[in-house]
Amino acid sequence: MKGYAHHLAMDLKSGVRDATLMLMNYLFPIGFFVMMGLFMPTVNPGFVDLMIPGMIVFAIMSGTLMTIPSTLVDQRSSGVLRSFRVNGVPATSMITIPIIGSVAHMSVVAVILTIGSTLLYGAPLPVNWGWFVLTFLLATLSFASLSALIGVVAKSSQSATLLAQLVYLPSVLLGGLMVPEELLPAAVARGASLLPATQAMRAFNALAFDGAALSGVAATPLVFLAVSVVLNLALCLMLFEWDNRTVRRAHAFGLLALLPFALAVAIG
Secondary structure (H helix, E strand, C coil): HHHHHHHHHHHHHHHHHHHHHHHHHHCCCHHHHHHHHHHHHHCCCCHHHHHHHHHHHHHHHHHHCCHHHHHHHHHHHHHHHHHHHHCCCCCHHHHHHHHHHHHHHHHHHHHHHHHHHHHHHCCCCCCCCHHHHHHHHHHHHHHHHHHHHHHHHHCCCCHHHHHHHHHHHHHHHCCCCCHHHHCCCCCHHHHHHHCHHHHHHHHHHHHHHHCCCCCHHHHHHHHHHHHHHHHHHHHHHHCCCCCCCCCCCCHHHHHHHHHHHHHHHHCC
């Protein structure tokens, strides 16, 4: 346990000492938030109502999809993971520590964005803080575990970046972060259910900001996010490899991570 805590502390420190991680965890999402707050309300007045959840989800994606996959791939290809294995570090630590670190970093960013959105731009605060925190945690865990899975199945840093972008870019455009989901064409909105960002925004808006009573419809996005966390972690542990010299497993199984969100599309 002491070794795990030491490893986690090292990971947390690297999140602010490493220039790339510092950029993607803090500087980029906060800078993007300031920029969007300056001109988006004039283009879309309703953006202020989406600002807190939208910018938090954006920060989560930047701090997970843009960092964890390439880091895991680089560690595997450079032999770092093999060194950890020789020293008795289990695979569970290599998967869970970056995820826990992401939750810690994103918690700090979420506080900054929430306070900044209200003070600078008059964005409304959540009416139910309990659902706000729970949705934030599930969204962060879902994206972080998915990012770890991408890092596990990707053969190179280039393929890891490509796979991450396949989630990141559609989420920014169609996930309801910038434009309310209601303004999207029905077919596009239904297809966007395949994105974890869409489920996170639905949960934030319905439960945390609109104060909807917990019901089947309102709770469904949280269920999808929770199932995705469990499934992603299971797939990570099943497919994890310590170095590139071992025979690659059937990493197509990683596509099973889409199952919870494919179900969301199916049930509309």
